[in-house]
Amino acid sequence: GENVEQHPSTLSVQEGDSAVIKCTYSDSASNYFPWYKQELGKGPQLIIDIRSNVGEKKDQRIAVTLNKTAKHFSLHITETQPEDSAVYFCAALALHGARDTGNQFYFGTGTSLTVIP
Amino acid sequence: NAGVTQTPKFQVLKTGQSMTLQCAQDMNHEYMSWYRQDPGMGLRLIHYSVGAGITDQGEVPNGYNVSRSTTEDFPLRLLSAAPSQTSVYFCASSYKRGTEAFFGQGTRLTVV
Numbered sequence: 001g002e003n004v005e006q007h008p009s010t011l012s013v014q015e016g017d018s019a020v021i022k023c024t025y026s027d028s029a030s031n032y033f034p035w036y037k038q039e040l041g042k043g044p045q046l047i048i049d050i051r052s053n054v055g056e057k058k059d060q061r062i063a064v065t066l067n068k069t070a071k072h073f074s075l076h077i078t079e080t081q082p083e084d085s086a087v088y089f090c091a092a093l094a095l096h097g098a099r100d101t102g103n104q105f106y107f108g109t110g111t112s113l114t115v116i117p
Numbered sequence: 118n119a120g121v122t123q124t125p126k127f128q129v130l131k132t133g134q135s136m137t138l139q140c141a142q143d144m145n146h147e148y149m150s151w152y153r154q155d156p157g158m159g160l161r162l163i164h165y166s167v168g169a170g171i172t173d174q175g176e177v178p179n180g181y182n183v184s185r186s187t188t189e190d191f192p193l194r195l196l197s198a199a200p201s202q203t204s205v206y207f208c209a210s211s212y213k214r215g216t217e218a219f220f221g222q223g224t225r226l227t228v229v
Contacts, residue, residue: 032215043207043220089159093215103148103211103218107159
C-alpha cells in the first residue's frame with residue numbers, strides 16, 4: 001500500500017514569515033493530493049488539493065507544488081498569521097482502478113504549525 | 118446543514134465492553150469512512166463504504182465492525198474494547214472519489 005511521509009513534525013514561524021511543509025509518497029499510482037488543516041478539538045478540513053496533471057496550485061496565501069517524478073509535494077503558506085496555527089496533514093489517493101475503493105486516503109503523520117505573533 | 122455528526126464526543130469504556138460510535142451525514146454522500154487518529158501516526162483508515170449495503174476494510178480493521186443500511190448512517194462497532202483502541206475516531210463522507218472528505222468533530226475514546 002501507499003506510504004506517505006511528512007516533515008517536519010513541528011514548525012514555528014514568526015508572524016508574516018512563510019511556512020513550508022513537505023510530503024513524500026511511495027505509490028506511483030497516487031494522483032490526488034489534498035491538504036487538511038485540523039484545529040484543536042475539531043475534525044480535519046480541506047484547505048487545498050492538487051491532481052497529478054498539475055504542477056502547482058495557489059489559493060490566496062496557500063500554494064501546493066507537486067513533483068511526480070520525485071514523488072513529493074509541498075504546502076507553502078505565505079504571510080503567516082496566528083490563525084494559521086494548527087496541525088496540517090497531507091494525504092495521497094489513487095483515483096483510478098477497476099475496483100471502486102472509495103476515498104481511501106493515506107495520510108501523513110501531521111505537522112504542528114505555530115505562528116508566533 | 119449539519120454536515121457530518123458524530124456521537125458521542127467522549128467515551129470511557131472498560132476492557133471487554135462493546136459500544137457503537139454513531140456517524141450521520143446529511144449531504145447525500147455515497148462515500149463514508151472511519152479513521153482513527155493516534156499521536157505521531159496521523160489518520161489511519163479503519164473501514165469504508167462506497168454506498169448503502171457496501172462496506173470494506175481499510176488499513177486497521179481488526180476489532181471493529183461496520184454496516185451501512187442507509188446512505189446517511191455509518192456506525193462503527195467495537196466488539197470487545199481493548200486499551201489499544203484508545204484513540205480519537207473520525208467519521209468522514211465524500212461526494213465521490215477524489216473529492217473533499219468532510220470530517221465530523223471526532224469521538225475521543227478511552228479504554229481502561
